[in-house]
Amino acid sequence: MGKGDSPVKGAVALIAGPTASGKSDLAVELALALESRGRRGVVLNADSAQVYADLRVLSARPSEEDMRGVEHRLFGAWDGATPCSAADWAAAAKREIAALHAEGVVPILVGGTGLYLRTLLEGIAPIPAIDPAVREVVRALPTPDAYLALQAEDSERAAALNPGDSQRIARALEVVRSTGKTLREWQAEKTGGIGEVIELHPLILLPDRGWLYARCDRRFEIMLERGAIAEVEALLARGLSPELPVMRAIGVPEIAAFLRGEISRDAMIAAGQQATRNYAKRQYTWFRRQPPADWPRATPENISLHVHFASLLRD
Incomplete structure (x- = not known):
């Protein structure tokens, strides 16, 4: 990736990987480490479910406690009635990154939506509207x-x-x-990417698959404990089109089927967990194969901020 004007002005950290891999916690840790060195980091969401205000629980959006005083942006920024395309998100992310760089702040991108990240970094193909x-x-x-x-x-x-x-x-x-x-x-005609005009500091999380799938199962159970069913009830009450991304988010179809009496609670849980594991598997494969080979890959237990983000954290 290209270099920015300086390590501060042009720096963008990126922490990506499959769902339930601990990305958000690590992003907060990086922001706090920057703060301890007199710099500021702001976490920017790059997850296609966490952009929707309607999916606080089912997208596992960070709580105030999770944020630990670190500013987070682009979380819950779209109403579910308005689809957020990769181009929409990339445009918003570019605006946020430019504003943060103007303040000397380090944006920390975190998420698991590879298409969002690719669109931001590489640009988008200028495909005209389909007839x-x-x-x-x-x-x-x-x-x-x-x-x-x-x-x-x-x-x-x-x-x-x-x-x-x-x-x-x-x-x-x-x-x-x-x-x-x-x-x-x-x-081949992509335009608008920022990958060549920033100093990117990427890290891909690739946990042990057994550990990851167990986390996915437990996370779905925790979502139910925290109000996921009520969240889907509220979505259904809005009468939104079932074709909208927010209505197809993992957990929404499964819980909706349960609410309609089509499946039992146990079947709903099993289906939600399976859907989460399948999604994590697809993300794992994408992040293992698609990003540039020189982007560091690591398991959560083998991460050292001072090693993986040494150039950002130097005094």
Whole structure:
């Protein structure tokens, strides 16, 4: 990544990894360590569930106690009725980072949404709006038919996707049909990333998988103890579209099914825990493979702030 004007003005710390890996706690520890050296750190959310005000419990948003006096931004910043795309979040994050750098503050990005982070650092492809008629036709296709069409019209993208991944298949197909260019061709034209104009200090957390999955199971139980069912009841009462991201967040469909009497409480818990583990597994794979090879990877028990963030914490 590129360098900023100075270690203070251009510095951005990044702590990323799968859900339940302890990222938020470590971000607070880093901010406190900076404070002890006369500098200030502010934690910026990079988690696609924690952006929604409606998901305080189910997104495990940090409490006042968890924050330990450290300022946190972009947590609960979107109403659930308004989808927060990767581009929306990246635009907000860039504004916050610029404002913090102007004050000599170190932004500390923390989260597990790889697409958010990639969009912020690498930019976004300037794909024009999809023709509504094309979208309607593509979204009406059964997934097997859409996949066959994608194999014919964008074979490279089709080969990279699971044949059952209906959302990504439809997206790739509507892009090539509406614009005449493949997703890869558009992605080669990405603009707006800040990766080359900041001094990035990244750390990827990759815990032992058994430890991580046990944490996921326990965390879902804790969410129920802290009011997750009431949180979903409040969401359902708003009558929001089931297609909104907030309504598809992990735990919401499972608890909603329980509230409708479709499954038992035990089945709801098992389904919520499984969904959380599946999500953590996907995140683990993404963060192991996708970020640059020179980004440090570490297990939570082997982290030393003074080693991994030595250049930020030097006196």
